[in-house]
Structure formats: structure tokens, C-alpha cells
Amino acid sequence: MDLILFLITAAVALIGAIAMLVSRNAVHSALFLLLNFAAIAVLFLLLQSPFLFAIQLTVYAGAIMVLFLFVVMLLGAEQVEDTPDRIAWQRPLAVALGVGLLGVAVLAALRYAPGIPPGGAAAATFGDPAELGRLLFTRYLLPFQVTGIILLIAVVGVVVLNQYGRSKAALKPPPGD
């Protein structure tokens, strides 16, 4: 039962990812990615992580994807890849490298292959958001604080990077630009 659910979800995730890769329209890409994220969220649930399931949906599928879509719309950047690719030679190389990467990853995974997961020994509390929260405030207190800093500088960064006040005319571009 689980397996079937897994296979279906996995298929959806893969399809979403591939579709994102090949869509020429950025909005489509974003939507396919959304699909992929949702599928992954389902997988999280399968893996007994309800908290992450929620986070995945709200933060990723929700906030981040909206941000993406917003920016795409804002900039009108749905279709920027109409011009010919200047480094088209790179595409086959990229695919080859992707295959290679996948190869070594599969090799790593298979060689390890414990095969069957620890059968049902999961405690009832496994994946309990409360447990997660406790860890965050005990063992992972430091990383937790640091994420705070990261978010702070992200905010500052967004502000700094878009200084509307600065006049372009005040600047001469450096020679060579």
C-alpha cells in the first residue's frame, strides 16, 4: 500500500521536476515545481514527518513559490530563453554530466542498500512536532539562533540591494564595463 502510494507520488515528483526543467515558460516551470514540492510533502508524510509536511506546504509551496511567481510576473520574465543559446555546446555535456552524477549517486545508494527499512519499530512519538520543537530548543539551540541571524541579514540584504535612492547618473561605469 505504502509502496503504491510512494510510487505514484514519486512519479508525480519526477514528472514535476522534469517538466520544470523543460518548460520554456518560467511560470509553467514554477507551477511544475510547485507540483513537485507538493509531492515531496506527501513523501514527508509517508516518512512520518507531519511537521515537515506542513512546513513544506506553507513555506515552500506557499511562500517561496509565490515569491517566485511574483517575481516572474513582476519582471515579465516568463520567456527569456527565446534567443539562441550562446553556449549550446554545453548542453550535451551537461546531460552527460547529469547522467554521470546520477550514476554515482545510484551507485552510492545501491551499494549501501540496507534494503528493508527498520520494520515498523517507529515509536508513536516519532516525528512528533513537539519532539522536534524540543530538539530545536535544546540540542539545536545554536543553529536555531543562527538561522535568526540569517533571516535578519536576508532582510537587510534585500533592503540594501535595492537602493532606489541611488541615482544612476551619479555613477560613471568603470572603464571596461
Place this chain on the structure above:
Amino acid sequence: MEWLIWLIPLLPFVGFLLNVFVIRHERPAGLVASGLVAASFVVAVTAIAMLAGLPEEERRIISVGWEWINAGDLRVPFGIMLDPLSAVMVLLVTGVGALIHFYSIGYMHGDARVVRYFAYLNLFVTMMLFLVMGNNMLILFLGWEGVGLCSFLLIGHWFERKSAAAAAVKAFVVNRIGDAAFILAMLAIYANFGTLNFYEVTVAGEVQPGFLERVPEIIGQSFGPSWQPIALATGISFLLLIGATGKSAQFPLFVWLPDAMAGPTPVSALIHAATMVTGGVYMMTRTEALFAASPATQTWVLWVGALTALIAGTAAIAQWDIKRVLAYSTVSQLGFMVAACGMGAYVAAIFHLLTHGIFKALLFLGSGSVIHGTHDTQDMRKMGGLRTAMPTTYWTYLVGAGALAGIVPLAGFWSKDEILAHALSHNHWPQLIILFLTSLLTAFYMGRQVALVFFGTQRDTHYHAHESGRVMTVPLIVLAVGAVIGGAINLPWGHWLTDWLHPVLHEEAGSFNPVLALIATAGAVGMSYLGWWLYTSNAAKVKVGGKDPAYRYTGDIWDGLEEAWYVDRLYERVIVQPFRGLGDFLARVFDPQGIDGLVLGIGRFFGWAGAQVRELQSGYVRTYALVFTAGVVLVLSFMLIFTR
């Protein structure tokens, strides 16, 4: 007593220092230079008198000044010695040297650099004295190269003349070739005997052996590749022979001497006739033990000497320049001496060296007097009939010419005859014939020269010929006397020289062969007359640009003789030009493009590689990611596949 012999070379050296650093004017320069050499002569006579007072076996005064080189394995003292062989050489050098110094006062009068001239001349005497008085090979070599330097300086005294400058350099360089062989010989001597001293000497309380006494030790030893071993004695003595061919202007290195005539004539007399060029003969005589140990080299020496005598003799008959005749004659006579050495007749060689030193100096000074009196004319075609204008010169010159030609009883006859007699008695037939022919040639070209210069009428009347002053004629007269009576030192009946040199050379007096003497004298007289006759009877046909009267008998061979068998031209083609070409190739092609090209090529390669790296840095972020991914794949596959 020992210090006395240091005075002999040091007195002229003082003269050199004074003339370089103190004296600025012609008169004091000449007087100081001549006076000091004369003083040296006096000291030498005194010292030799003392030497003669010693028992025969002890006639050797060695004085070590200081330890010259003390480099561990190599130790050489700076010491000089006086023994019978040195003594005769010292007398010749200081005696003839003093006369030529006096002569120079007159000859060089008014020259712009006369002070320097005398300084050089003094230095030359010093060095020549070191050459003959050195108690080891290295001191001998010091003098050897020192006289070479002075020769360079004096030939180049009138350096404004391109020919003089070139001749000076040529003399030094050709000598250097011989010197290189000399150095090799010294190296080999030291390597095998552990010393360069001729005789045992005590340095700072320590006895150093001499190698001459130990020559038998190396007999039978050989060196070189196993398929072609060379006897050690042969190797060493052959190298010394090459050294001697350079200094004594033997074939094949004689080419510098005729050119050296570009120097002032007294220089030619002193250096290129009487003393320096005999250095090689002296050296071979000194190291006679080494030559004696190698019959092979002896044969070479004999042939070199004989061939040189012939080649130079044939060249001498075709020259127009009064000094070049004498120069080739000198080469030829040196060949006689070298041949004598090759026969083992060292006393004869030294005897001839001494007499030749006197009469050739006389001839050169005489020619100098002629040149002086004809306002720097050297071409005999412009002379003629000078015997009336320059009687003293004429008569003294005649004596010298007779001595050279080997007319009884002049000095040259006795010494030359001793060599020929030795060749005869030791059955060196081919060489005997060659040397005999050469002596006939000698008589011929002297007859030719005397006829051209002093007989007939003056062919070029642009100058007024006059006799030279007393300062020049007196030395001529003194030398002429020497040329007459010089033979007395080793007459077949007295052989005083043989006895005197006996402690050094251990030679017995040879036998006198009256038949040979008669034939030789007859030949000399005959050929002299022939030469005289040919050129007095054809005197009118002699002119600049014209052919020699003898041309019609010999044809084009005569031109070849005039060019001394084209040896110079051969060297130019075979050695000098290829060397220049090689130099140009190495300096302009191989070095900058080959070696340096390689060096710069390495740099360029890195530059190219750097350009490739920058090429990859295309600016496309996706390319960067691609390279990144490639790195990931490589690292992962390395970890996962290759570390199994």
C-alpha cells in the same frame, strides 16, 4: 751569494718600474734602461764567475724567494737558479740585450712613446731572465708568457698601424696555442712527478724533489684509451714540442714571426732573433731528459726542425722586405737548432743558439741601421748601392751575412757545422740532406740580400741615405766582433762550451768532419756568390711590381715561396674563417634562439597555458557550474570507484 742571482732579473725590472711610474723623458729613459741591463750583465758575469769557481758537480745555485702556489695538492715555489746552461743564456740575454738597448737610444730617438718602449724592453729582459733562470716549469712559463706579452707590446709599439696591431695580436695568440700545450705538459709532469721543479730544492726547510732526475720513473708508463695507449714520456715531451713550436716559430706555428717584423727593428733583433724565439730551444734543452726518454718525440722534433728550416729557407729567398728575409732566416735557423735537439745534439743547439743570437742580432741591427739611414725604407727593391753611403753598416753586415751563410771561420760556420756533423755521425741522412740544402739556400739569400741592399745603384732616390750615428754603429761593431770570434767558444779542438755544459747535458764533444766542413763551406761560398751574382747582374730589372730575376728559373713556384707556401692563407681559410663562422653562429643563432629560445620558450608555454585557463573563464555562470559539476563527478567517481 744566493741573493746575487736575484739581482740579475730584478735590475731590469727596476728599470721597468722606473720607466713606467717615474721617468717621463726620452733621455733618462734610455740611459736608465740600458744602464740597468748593462748592470745586470755585469752582475751576471760576476755570478757566473762565482759559479765557475765551484766544483763541476755543484755548479748550480738555486734560490727560493717564497712559496708561490700552495694549494694543497699543488705546491710551487717561486725560485730561480743559475747553472751552466742558464749562465750562457743569461750572458746572451743581458749582453746582447744591453747592446740593443744602447742601439735603441739612437734608433728610437724622437719616437712619441719612447719611454714606454724602454719600459717594455726592460720588462722583456726581466721576463727572459726568468725564463732562463726559473728553477721550475712554472717560473719558466712565467717568463715564457711574459716575453710573449712584451713581444706583443713591442710589435704593437706603433699600434696606430693596423698591421702592427694585427701582428702583435697574431703573435700572442699563436704563441698561446703552443702555451696551451705547454700548460698541459706541466699538468702531466706535476701529475706524474708531484713537482714542477727541475732539480731538488729546499723550500721552508722541506725538501722538494726535482723531476728531471726522476724521468726514468715514467719510462714504460702509458696513458690514453686502451686500444691506443700512448707512452707517457712521449705524451709529455710531444706537448712540450708543441710549446716550443709556438715560441720558437717552428712549423706549423711559425706564421707569426714574419709578421712580427712590424715592430721596431731593435725589437726584432732582440726578441725575434736573439733571445725570445730561442726560448723553445732552451726549454727543450732544459727538459732534455724527457725528450731522451721518448725516441718517438725525438724523431718528431728532428723532422719539425728540419722541415721548418727548409720551408723557412725557401721562403726567405723570395722576400723583398729586408726584415722579412731575416725573419724567415731566423725561423730557418731555429729549425736548425730544433733539429739539433731532435738529434740529441743539445750542445750544438745551444752553440748555434748563441752564435746565431749574436750574428742575427747583428744582421737585424744592421738592417735597422739601413732602415734608419734610408728613412724607414724596408723594401729592398728601393735600395741598392748603399755600401758607399753606409760603410760601417755595410762591413758589419757583411760579417753577419757571412756568419749566417756559414763561411769559415766566422761563428756561424762552426755552430752549423757541428749540427751537420752530428747528423752525419748519427746517420740522420734525410735530415742531413735537408739541412744541407737549407744551408745552401741560406748562403744564397744572404748573397741576394747583400747584393740588393749594398751593391749596384740606389734604385729609389727619394731619400738621402746616410750612415747611422755612433750609438748605433758601436753595437754593430761589437756584435760583428762577436760574430767573427764567437765560434771560438766551441771549436772542435777546444769544445769549451761542451765542457761547461757538461754538468747539465752530460754530452761529449762530437767529432769534426773535415770533408763535410769543406763541402759545406764550398757550397756556402758558391751559393753566396750565385745569389750575389744573380742580383747584381740583374739589378736593373728589380723594381716594385716587377718579377724577381729568379722567377724565370722557377716559374710560379716563386710566388708560392714569397707567400711562404701559402701557410697563412691556409690557416685563414681552414681555421680562422670557420672559427669566425662558428662564433657568429653560436652568438647570433644558437645562443639567442637555441638555448635562450628554449628558456624563453618555457616562459611562453606557461603564458600559453595561462591563456587557456583564462579562455575557460568565459564569463558564463552556467559554464562555471558545468565545470563545478564535472569536478563533483570526478571526485565522487574517484572516491567510489577507484578506491575500491
Place this chain on the structure above:
Amino acid sequence: MDSIQIPPVDLRLLTPLLIVVSWASLLLLIDVFVIPEGRKKLTGYLAIAGLAVAGLAGIPLWNVSGSTFAGMLVLDRYSLSLTWIFLIAGALSIAIALDYLPRHAIEQGEYYPLIMVAVAGMILMAQGTDLIVLFLGIEVLSITLYILTGFAYPRLTSEEAAMKYLVLGAFAAGFFVYGIALIFGATGTTSLAGIAAYLGRQPFAPQAETLFLAGASLVLIGFSFKVALVPFHMWTPDVYEGSPTPVAAFMSVGTKGAALAALLRFVAFAIEDARPFWLPVLATLAVATMVIGNLGALGQSNVKRMLAYSSIGHAGYILLAIMVAVEGGAEAFLFYMLAYTLTNLGAFGVLIALEQRGEAAWSIDDFGGLYQRRPLLAVAMALFMFSLAGVPPTAGFMAKFFVFTTAYGGGLGWLALVGVLTSAIAAYYYLRVVVKMFMQEPARELRPELSQGLNLEIVIAGVATLILGLLPAPFVLLVERSLSALGGG
């Protein structure tokens, strides 16, 4: 449901870090609300003061060591020494920026606290003993640097550099996280001590450890990106060139130093037992880095870019020390970092002095005849160049000597060989600058401007470069002491 008991935290151990972070946060506010526009230098001075305070606060900790936050953070002399180096780097970077920013009309108060936050991230990387902490440290540093790189908005090169840096940085972060995931999968832990214990529990058998090796590789790659090891280096030249020069200076010593510090801890402490497996990989990377870095700098006519490539090359040298960290390499690493930090900041300082208002003066021709116009500046630059090239008697030489000595002693003689050979190549491009300055005529009229801060920075760097080169003993001693308890998490 029981309440969460926050475990006690030994705050003493993170005094410098805390001071830097809180000072930075406070400064952000002060900058916005107190300091008037046009006097933003004040913020800079305050930032320097903060860094100085943090440094001073570290002094009493010299004899303190211990770990806190459930073993995720450690204070030892190693991290403390690095902290000081980072603080110096930060302070000097601020000093050279004080005048640069207004001159280029990009003065904004946020610059200074951002640098401080970056320093905090670096300290975190030096002190962290858990992969997740290291990851977050990297991210703090990286995100700050993305911002600082793009600080010269709207100068397109600056934005381009930031974009490239960000894309590749995020790309690398993906690999890093995946590596953490694999390691977690293999070992069940992310703490360095846990990994070391996992490896130490049995003779290491590679067949069984595929997963772990793959994870470790990816983590190494993540670090390699930050350190700019070839082939993960390609962002470096573009980003350095595009960034505001003080930022490039900071990055060249800061990011690199922090990433190397973390790498060293990871390599020497966590995966030391797997040495036979990572050694060939790192060795290959080191060779590639030394060669490519120096080759790229060759013939570079843009001095800023040249310094970027040169920083790649130097990373290769430092990597040698890291590979033999347990055999004395750590000392060499610290000394190298110190020497390189001072020298490189000095060189960038000169570069900044050459930049006139809004104008880039990075072309090698701009250095032409500098000796005529500003002899002392030229001498200082020559000193830095010689130090970077490793010509005695400079800090750079001593540092190289230490690194090569330890590498040789650790059995990496052939890598040291590559090292000395590539430093011979490197001499070429460093010398080019010297040649330009002293032996050629100026290409155009430039009046280098030296503000007080810049002056001070160059003087400090120059003197330190000389002293470290001539009398390194006290520093080496300090460094040696600081390693008495390496990895004691």
C-alpha cells in the same frame, strides 16, 4: 507535555562571537536611527571598535577551552587564534572601506555591520564542531557576502558578480546539504566528534562505507567551493573583480580563511581515519589549484583579477598544510593565514589607493611609474608582491617555508615540489607589478589618494609583513601553543 528545559550554555566560550553579533545588530539600528547621512564613517569607526572589543574580550579566554551548545561549538586556542585573525581582517577591511565607499558614492551604513556579521559567520566556522553549524556559518558568511558583493549597485559588474556568486553559492550549498544528508544517513550524526567516533570504531573498510565516502566528498566539495579550489574556483576571479575592492579584499582572506579553518577541522578531526581515501582527492585538488590558480594569474593585466587568481593559488598552498594538519600542518596553516591575511589586505589597500572616484584603476598599466609618484606606496606594494611571491625576507616566504616543511615532513614531498614550482611561475606575475611600478613610465595621470585609514592599514600590513618575515618566532610560538588542544570538542 513537559516544558522545554533549555540546557545551560557556557556563554563565556562565545564571548567574541556574541560581542560581534550583538554589536552588529545594535549598529544596524544605530546606523539607521542615530547616525546622520554623510557621516556614515562613524558607523565604520564603531564597527572597528566593536571588532577590537571582541578581540580584547578574547584575551582572557586564552587559557579557557571547552564546548557548549551540546558540543556544537567549541572554544580552543585554534579557534581563538583564528578569531583574532578574522577580527583583524574585518577591521582592516573596514579601514580600507572608510574612504572607498564615499569616493565611489556607495556609502551606506549597513556596510559595516554586514562586515561584522560576516566576521561572526567566520568565527562560527572556526568554532563550530557540527556540520550543521558549519553549514549555517557558511551561509551567514555567504549571504552577507552576496549582499556586499552587490553593494555597488547600480554598477552592473557588482551586480553581476553578486549574481554569479549567489547562483554558484547556492548550487554549492545544494551539494553541501546533500553531503550532510548522506553522512547523516551513514552515521546517524552530523557532529564531527560523532563522525570521528563512527570512523574510529572499526578498521575503515571502504566497500561498506560508500555512502559515507560519497557524503564526505560532497561536504569536501562544499568547502572547496568556499575555499575556491580548482575546479570549484571559477566564481572567484569574476566575483573579486566585480565586488567593491574592500569587499574583494575581505573575501580573499576572510571567506577563504574561514572555509579553510572549517575544512581543517573537518579533515583533521572528523575524517582523519579515512585519510587514505580523501588524501588523493585533496592532493589532486591541491595540484590543480596551485597550477591553475597561478596560470590564470599569469598574463592577467587586471591586477584585481590577478590577485583573485593568486588567492586561488594560495589556497592550494594552504591545502597542503591542511592535508597534514595533524602532523604540524595546523600550525603552518595558522601562520600562513596570518601572513596571507596581512599581505593580501595590504595589496588590496594599495589597489584601493589607486582607485579614484568612481574609476577603476586596476589595470597593470595604472601601476606604471608609481614609484615616481608615490615612492612609499610603491615600496609597500613591492613588499606585498614579494611576500605573495614568497621571496624572503617577508611573511609570505616564511609562511611558505612552514607549509612546505610540514608538507614534506608529512610525506607530501611531491606536493611541496609542485608548490615550489608553481611559486616560481607565480613570481612572474607578481614581479610584473613591481616592474611596472619601478621601471616603467606611468600610462596615465593618476593621483593615488591615501586616506588616513588606508594609510594606517597599509603601514600595519607592511610592517607586519616584514616582521613576520624576519622575526617569526614569537608568532610561530603563539601558533604552536594554540594548537595544543586542536579538535578538543
Place this chain on the structure above:
Amino acid sequence: MVPTSYYILLSAALFTIGVLGVLIRRNAIVVFMAVELMLNAANLALVAYARERLSIDGQVLVFFVITVAAAEVAVGLALLVAIFRTKRTTDVDEVSTLRG
């Protein structure tokens, strides 16, 4: 129960697709999306391992990764907007003046 390796294979595949996205796509926004996909793949692996080992730490890690991803995206998009304002494009190939 689904074997962990299935999850890992899926995660590897997604990760690779993400990598390809960065390598192939030119639209900077899509590039960012691809990066997000890579991070998500890593998250999936983490959660899978956490499940296998019954160690909830893996899930905590995912939490941090998501936060970082969010921060990066925020800064990245802000940068993109900034560039777009000057350059009027989001094509990463157009932003390639720095080279050599």
C-alpha cells in the same frame, strides 16, 4: 514499508534534475528554482534517513535547510530585480561581462 533506498534513488534523481536545471536553463529565476529543487532533494534524503534510523535529528536539519533556502531565495530574487532594473533581462548569459 518502502525501502529507504527507493527514497534515496528518487532524491538522487531529483537532485540531478536540479543540477541540470542550473546547467541548462538560462532564465535566472528558473535557475533559482532548480537550486530549490536540489535542496528539496537533499531534504528528502535527510527525512528518509531520519526515518530509517529513527532519529529525528534529520528532520530538524531539514528545518534549517528550508530556512536557509528561503533566505537565499529572498536575497537572490532581490538581486535579480536589481539587475533587471539595469539590464532588463533575467537571462544569466546576458550577465557575463566579467571574464578572462
Place this chain on the structure above:
Amino acid sequence: MESFPILSLVLWLPTLGALALLAVPRDNAELARRIALMVAVLTLLASLALPLGYAPAAAASDGSLALQFVERVPWLPMLGASYSLGIDGVSLWLVMLTTFLLPIVILSTWDSVHKEVRNFQILMLLLATAMIGVFVAMDLLLFYIFWEFTLIPMTLLIGIWGGSNRVFAARKFFLYTFSGSVLMLLAIIGLYVLNREALAAAQPGYPGTLDISAIAANLRSGVFRLDPAMERLLFGAFFLAFAIKVPLWPFHTWLPDAHVEAPTAGSVILAGVLLKLGSYGMIRFNLTLFPEAARWAAPAIAVLAVIGIIYGAIVAFAQTDMKKLVAYSSVSHMGFIVLGIFALNRAGVSGAILQSINHGLSTGALFLIVGVLYERRHTRELAAYGGIWKVMPVYGGITLLVALSSAGLPGLNGFVGEYTIMQGAFLAPELGWPFLGFAVFGVVLAAVYLLRLYQTVFMGELDNPENQGLQDLNRRELVTLAALCVPIVALGLYPAFALGPMQASVADVVNGLANTVAGRIDLLP
């Protein structure tokens, strides 16, 4: 001896002078020159204490070097590096050569340096410290630091005050010699590490040492053994650095460029002292530390040396630029020195040291001589001159003396050195007569190219009107050249003066060689 750090004084006096010069205004040339000259003379005077106080002594029994005037202060205790100075018979005269040439060179700058005079003097004094440092440093690290530091002032001297192509030459000089030395750095490191590892087995916690004398002692006593392959590698690394510096054929191509472009004073120092750093290093390191490898490599190196002797001479002959001619003559002469060193016997090595001094004096003088003409006519082309002996008699005379010294005329210094070297090489079982058969051509060719130079420049007609007004030497030039001529003559007549004190040390080096079992190549059947 420990009472007064005389070596430190000699070593740092020039640097102190350089620092003092910083206080002089940049454009006050005269004052700068005077101060520099004073410092140089003081250094010379101070250094006189060295030969006066030097007592030739046999080597210590433990195999360490018999050093004198030793100073040792810990410097980097963790590496066993110390500020360790000392001289022995090998370095004594080289130090003296340096301090002797320094005032001469500075005196020559009055006539030959016209811009940035103060800075020129500063660099010259710094260079002096570096060069003396190379000779007196008895610690590998210290040695290397001085060794490399010589490059910086010299490069700047060439690059700032040089001729038209000075930048290229300066760059080439720096890069070539620097590249050559980096392998030596690695070899120093290797020597240190291997020595530490060898001794740490017996004494745990041994920090290692960089002290040359201690390492030599360890090697000789067998406590520290190098396996042959490693010894050869280390030997090679050291040798490459020295071979480039010397320069040995075919590593010589930097030299002509550097010489031609360098200012006169720079050329003098370059030829006079810098090249000797290489020959000194060969004796101090290659022979002393790696005797086995030295024996192994000697024939091959001697072949290069002999090629260099002849090649340098031939190329010198083909030059039209006087400085280039002299530069290539250095290649030839330095070939002799290398030949002597790798004769591996006392005659060869002491000859090489003596010849190092001789070459420093005579080639230094030759460069000064070329500089004299260059200052007057601003050309170094041979063709531009001819017959100038007439207008410059004193100059011509001194030139002749120096040229003959360079050509190896007996009675002057060059001959003694060359002959001693040749005798050493002849006696060496590894080399022997075939080498000399070629090397001796160098003697012939030296006469060829030097006399050709002399003939072209000084003899012949004074046909170029520009040359007719040439002034003979002024007082300063006369003093500088005469000062060089004194030792040229003195060493020619009484070389034992210099050879004596070095014998004990040379014997020490050679004995170290003899103790090793050698796979020697017999040229004799």
C-alpha cells in the same frame, strides 16, 4: 672570539648605512654618495679584522665545520633555526672580496649613476648585506633568505638604472634565478626533515636543525644517512640553483642580458660577487653535504663546465658589444671555477676559490673599464672605437693589465687560479687529461677574444673624430681601477697569501669527499 660580534658588524653595517640614507633627501646625490662611501669604507675596515684574526685550524673531530667568529642566537627554535654566522677558509676571502668591491663600486657611481642616486646607494648597501649574509650564514634558512634577498636589490638596480632593454633583463634575471632557487628551498626542507627524522629515532622530541655545520657533522658521523637516490636529488636541487647563478652552461642566457643592461656598478657587483654565490654554494653545500652524489655527478658537471669554457669564449669572440663580450667571458671563466670545484681535490677547490676572487677582481675591473668608455661616448660597440690608447694611455695600460689578468697571464692573479684549477682537474681521477685537453683551449681563446677587444678598441688608427677628444681617466676612475690592480698583481705574485688560510677548510671539504665510497668512472684503463 665570542667577545665581539665582528661578523654581525660587517654584515649589518651596510644595512645601517642604508637606513641612515633614508634620512637623506631624495635629491641630494652628493651627500648620499658620501655617506654610502663612508659606510662602505667602514665595512671594509671592519672586515679587515677577519683575515687578521683568522687562525687556520683543522676541522673538529666530530665532522662539523671549523668555523670562526661564530655567532649563534636562537631564531626559530621550533625548527632548529638560528641566527648563526661564521666563516671558514672557504668564505673568508669571498667576504673580503665583497667588502673590497663595495667602496670601489660606490666610488664608481660618481661617474656612472645620475638619477635617483640616493636610492641607488640604498639598494647597493642592502645588496652588500645580502651578499655578505650568504657567505657568513651558517644556517640553511638564514642562508636561503639572504640568497633570495639578493635578487630584489639587484633586480631593481638593473631595472631602474639599466639600459634601454632593462625591464626585460631585470625580469629575466629575477625569474630565471628565482626559478632556479625554488628547488633548492625544497631541498633545504628535505634535508631538514630527513635529518630530523633520522635523529628523532634516537632522540625523541628532537626538533631538527637547520645548522649547516651540525647537519654536516651528522652526515659525516653517519648518524644521518641519505640513501643515494635521495642524496642525488638533493644534490641536484642545490646544484641547479648554483649552476644558474654561476652560471654554468647551458643556464647562462640570463647573464648577458643582465650584464648588458645593468648599470656599471651593478655589472661589477653582479660579476664580482653575485656569481660567486653560486660557486661558494657548490663548495659549501654540494661538496660538503653530498659527497657521494658529488662524485657521481662530477664528470657530467665537468663536461658542462668544459663546454661552458669553450662555448663562452667562442661566443665572447663573436660579440660586438663590449659588455656582452665581458659577460660571455664570465661564462667561460666561471666554467673553470666549476671545473675546479668538481675536481674534488684540494688543488681544484682552492683554485676555484682563488679564481672566484680573481674573477671578481678582474671582471669587475673590466666592467668598470667598459663603464669608463660608456660614460664618455655612450656606446659600447667595438666598432665605435679604435686607437684610443693614444689619447688614453693610462686607461689603455690598466685595461691591458686587467685583460691579461683575465686571460690568465702568469704573474697576474688569473693564471694562478686557472692553473691550480687545471692541475686539480688533471689530478682528479674522475676527470683527468681528456677534460683538460679541451679546457686548455679556453686559455687560448681567452687571449683571442680579449686581445681582439683590445686591438679593436685601443689599437689601430684613431680614425673616429669623436674619439679624439676623449679624456684619460679622472682621479676617481684612476683610484677605483688602481685599487683593483693592486690585488690583481699581488695575488699573481704571492697567491699563497690567500691560498694559505683556506687550506685547512678546503682539506676538510675534500677529506669529507674522500671518506665516501665512490662509484668512480675511470677514464684510464
